[in-house]
Amino acid sequence: MHVCTVVPISLTIGANRIVPAIGIPYPLGNPTLGEKKSYEIREGLVRRALKTLTVPVEEQTVFEEDF
Amino acid sequence: MICGDNYFGSHIESGVVDEILELIRPLSPDAFVAGPAFNAGRYGVACGTMAKAVQDALSIPVVSGMYRENPGVDMFRKDIYIIETKDSSADMRNAAPKMAKLLKKLVNGEEVLGPKEEGYLEKGIRVNYFNERRGSERAVELLVRKIKGEETYTDYPMPVIDHVAPAPPLKDLSKAKIALITSGGVVPQGNPDHIESSSATKWGKYSIAGMDHADKKDFMTIHGGYDRAFITEDPDLCIPVDALRKLEKEGVIGKLTDYFITTTGTGTATNSSKRFAEEYIPLLKEDGVDAVLMVST
Amino acid sequence: MKLELGKIHIHDVKFGEKTEIRSGVLYVNADELRELVLRDDRLIDCHVELAHPGESVRITPVKDVIEPRLKVEGPGVVFPGVMGKVTEVGHGKTYCMDGLCVVTVGKIVGFQEGVIDMSGPAAEYCPFSKTQNVCVVIEPKEGLETHVYESAGRMAGLSAATYLAKALKDQTPDETEVFETKPLLEQAAQYPDLPRVGYIHMLQSQGLLHDTYYYGVDAKQIVPTIMYPEEIFDGAIISGNCVAPCDKVTTYHHLHNPVIEDLFRQHGKTVNFMGVILTNENVFLMDKERHSDMTSKLCEYLGLEGVLLTEEGYGNPDTDLMMNCKKTTQRGTKVVIITDEFPGRDGKSYSLADVCKEADTMISCGNGNVVIHFPAMDRLIGTQDFIEMQIGGWVGCKNEDGSFDAEIQIIIASTIANGFNKLCARGY
Numbered sequence: 093m094h095v096c097t098v099v100p101i102s103l104t105i106g107a108n109r110i111v112p113a114i115g116i117p118y119p120l121g122n123p124t125l126g127e128k129k130s131y132e133i134r135e136g137l138v139r140r141a142l143k144t145l146t147v148p149v150e151e152q153t154v155f156e157e158d159f
Numbered sequence: 160m161i162c163g164d165n166y167f168g169s170h171i172e173s174g175v176v177d178e179i180l181e182l183i184r185p186l187s188p189d190a191f192v193a194g195p196a197f198n199a200g201r202y203g204v205a206c207g208t209m210a211k212a213v214q215d216a217l218s219i220p221v222v223s224g225m226y227r228e229n230p231g232v233d234m235f236r237k238d239i240y241i242i243e244t245k246d247s248s249a250d251m252r253n254a255a256p257k258m259a260k261l262l263k264k265l266v267n268g269e270e271v272l273g274p275k276e277e278g279y280l281e282k283g284i285r286v287n288y289f290n291e292r293r294g295s296e297r298a299v300e301l302l303v304r305k306i307k308g309e310e311t312y313t314d315y316p317m318p319v320i321d322h323v324a325p326a327p328p329l330k331d332l333s334k335a336k337i338a339l340i341t342s343g344g345v346v347p348q349g350n351p352d353h354i355e356s357s358s359a360t361k362w363g364k365y366s367i368a369g370m371d372h373a374d375k376k377d378f379m380t381i382h383g384g385y386d387r388a389f390i391t392e393d394p395d396l397c398i399p400v401d402a403l404r405k406l407e408k409e410g411v412i413g414k415l416t417d418y419f420i421t422t423t424g425t426g427t428a429t430n431s432s433k434r435f436a437e438e439y440i441p442l443l444k445e446d447g448v449d450a451v452l453m454v455s456t
Numbered sequence: 457m458k459l460e461l462g463k464i465h466i467h468d469v470k471f472g473e474k475t476e477i478r479s480g481v482l483y484v485n486a487d488e489l490r491e492l493v494l495r496d497d498r499l500i501d502c503h504v505e506l507a508h509p510g511e512s513v514r515i516t517p518v519k520d521v522i523e524p525r526l527k528v529e530g531p532g533v534v535f536p537g538v539m540g541k542v543t544e545v546g547h548g549k550t551y552c553m554d555g556l557c558v559v560t561v562g563k564i565v566g567f568q569e570g571v572i573d574m575s576g577p578a579a580e581y582c583p584f585s586k587t588q589n590v591c592v593v594i595e596p597k598e599g600l601e602t603h604v605y606e607s608a609g610r611m612a613g614l615s616a617a618t619y620l621a622k623a624l625k626d627q628t629p630d631e632t633e634v635f636e637t638k639p640l641l642e643q644a645a646q647y648p649d650l651p652r653v654g655y656i657h658m659l660q661s662q663g664l665l666h667d668t669y670y671y672g673v674d675a676k677q678i679v680p681t682i683m684y685p686e687e688i689f690d691g692a693i694i695s696g697n698c699v700a701p702c703d704k705v706t707t708y709h710h711l712h713n714p715v716i717e718d719l720f721r722q723h724g725k726t727v728n729f730m731g732v733i734l735t736n737e738n739v740f741l742m743d744k745e746r747h748s749d750m751t752s753k754l755c756e757y758l759g760l761e762g763v764l765l766t767e768e769g770y771g772n773p774d775t776d777l778m779m780n781c782k783k784t785t786q787r788g789t790k791v792v793i794i795t796d797e798f799p800g801r802d803g804k805s806y807s808l809a810d811v812c813k814e815a816d817t818m819i820s821c822g823n824g825n826v827v828i829h830f831p832a833m834d835r836l837i838g839t840q841d842f843i844e845m846q847i848g849g850w851v852g853c854k855n856e857d858g859s860f861d862a863e864i865q866i867i868i869a870s871t872i873a874n875g876f877n878k879l880c881a882r883g884y
Binding site: 274284285287297298302303313315316317355356357387424425430 | 566567568602603651653662663665666700714715717718719721722726727739761762763764769770771772790792794797798799800801802803804805806807808811812813815816817818819820821822823824825826845847848850851863865874875876877878879880881882883884
């Protein structure tokens with residue numbers, strides 16, 4: 093599965109399970125919000141990313157939100 | 160050399176390519192022609208396969224001829240010269256002289272011009288040249304034509320990018336071994352394998368064994384395509400070792416591999432990326448990896 | 457808005473006691489220039505060197521290239537909001553040194569600074585191999601934070617150009633061009649039979665070494681806006697970036713934006729040039745979505761029948777390029793894209809990081825991955841210590857005699873993605 097900021101590129105190149113990241117200079121977390129909050133964001137995204145591996149997908153799918 | 164399409168198609172795995180190569184080799188040819196296959200699909204694939212095999216094994220010029228929609232075209236256009244023909248053998252009269260002319264040039268080492276001039280199907284190799292006019296001037300003229308509904312052109316036809324079918328889901332995430340891969344350019348301090356900051360030609364596999372997070376003492380980023388200040392300070396922003404370790408402890412995942420795999424994504428050729436994957440996938444398989452978390456910046 | 461641009465041709469540059477122009481030769485008082493640059497306490501040393509076309513000279517690592525310009529009539533100063541008060545520019549009269557550039561040189565901030573060779577095979581690819589160059593070589597204080605060093609380098613170049621531009625004051629232009637754009641409705645009415653066209657100018661705005669400034673505003677903070685094209689000739693936009701050297705839009709290239717120049721050449725003949733839409737290339741997807749929406753909205757709102765679209769850099773900005781192309785086309789404005797290509801050293805990979813079917817008319821500015829040989833030069837301005845790290849180089853690419861091999865993307869502006877050069881790629 094692919095965690096990335098620029099989802100359109102991920103779709104163009106053909107990733108099938110996609111989780112949108114925060115931004116190019118900090119895909120997993122947001123250091124401008126402090127270390128604690130940044131980590132919480134990261135853990136949330138990693139959890140969602142791993143969970144996409146447990147569900148069947150028929151076509152390219154962007155997992156915009158926790159599910 | 161005559162070989163039936165069906166025989167060729169059904170004996171690829173049992174070595175028909177080598178069989179034919181060994182028939183050709185003793186003749187010590189200076190060049191090799193396969194086809195033209197026109198729109199015959201299996202024949203096209205056979206022509207392409209043999210032409211490429213001869214080119215690789217004997218290092219001599221090869222030429223084939225096919226109709227644009229022959230499946231052999233997409234399979235082999237990047238590797239060999241394929242003269243564009245019409246869809247039936249009625250075109251032999253046109254196709255054969257073009258193939259002969261191009262082959263002669265190749266044998267004599269003369270300059271091969273572009274696909275339009277020589278009549279071959281574009282190999283998809285991007286070659287530089289100096290146009291008579293600068294790009295902006297051509298662009299203004301092209302825009303006017305487009306607005307007026309006149310005939311237009313493009314310097315670069317948009318490619319159709321091949322996709323793969325989604326992988327089936329994991330049976331049990333809590334028993335799965337997960338590998339971490341990034342194109343964010345995170346490497347050990349000092350960049351021991353000299354991975355490039357842009358247009359990478361290399362990838363690296365580095366240890367995260369025993370680490371509960373990715374520390375800036377151990378890792379740096381060499382990616383030339385973004386402001387590196389944040390990831391330099393906290394590499395977990397790109398390689399989330401801290402979060403994965405926590406989930407490993409909690410039993411959400413079975414195991415995180417003892418290493419991560421990394422390269423620089425910016426400007427890196429898609430064919431290089433493809434090669435990287437072909438190189439590291441066997442290692443992942445051997446290591447029993449069930450799934451991969453890929454992070455791009 | 458109406459601007460007269462007077463060009464004073466400069467065919468040589470020499471050191472002299474007084475900074476002045478005599479018979480097309482610029483004389484530079486190096487001590488005065490050096491002292492001015494060193495007023496910035498972030499720099500500990502500076503020296504000035506001259507480079508002429510055809511010489512066996514290599515300049516590297518190059519940060520920016522700037523043409524000296526002087527406002528002689530009308531409000532404001534050249535580089536408004538940066539080298540003086542922020543006042544709208546683009547009105548009145550401006551003089552420029554045609555054929556002369558300031559080149560800022562200094563050890564690298566990142567990997568993105570490039571090479572200019574004044575002769576040899578690499579010179580063919582570089583517009584600044586053909587100009588008289590005043591090189592300002594700077595030495596930063598030890599341990600300067602990277603953003604601070606970038607800013608010091610940027611200001612050194614702009615200060616030097618502003619200083620030299622004073623020599624233009626009492627000159628008589630060898631050539632004068634007049635540019636005029638009327639307010640929207642009047643402009644539309646002026647050439648009712650010609651297609652209304654515009655230009656979507658994407659400014660690089662990705663952070664350190666990838667920034668651009670518009671009237672002193674960091675472009676990552678703007679939302680898409682409209683600009684009179686004349687404003688750019690007075691330095692309303694400056695470069696704060698080094699992206700990859702090959703497609704860096706130097707400050708020189710903003711002053712000489714080729715799309716704007718060529719649209720003016722056809723203004724009133726084959727097109728009715730309505731204006732410029734500025735947008736950026738940010739690092740968050742939300743910005744990319746919002747700004748491509750706004751850009752296409754502005755095209756529709758201005759009633760444009762066609763636009764030219766350029767980007768700066770490669771990789772994720774290709775997505776901004778495609779989003780702008782797609783949305784603008786879908787809202788009814790025809791689009792022609794200008795960009796450069798990175799298909800790998802063998803030329804066989806995809807040229808762009810993103811694609812869309814609406815991008816069916818693209819002008820290529822060449823393949824930046826082609827490897828060429830850079831022979832050793834008699835004189836070096838700057839240092840070759842970083843060649844292996846600079847984009848386009850690799851570890852082991854440099855030889856002991858000072859020659860090296862590298863992709864042409866190491867050359868400043870070799871494949872600049874706005875059509876300034878004649879370089880192009882085609883399929884073989």
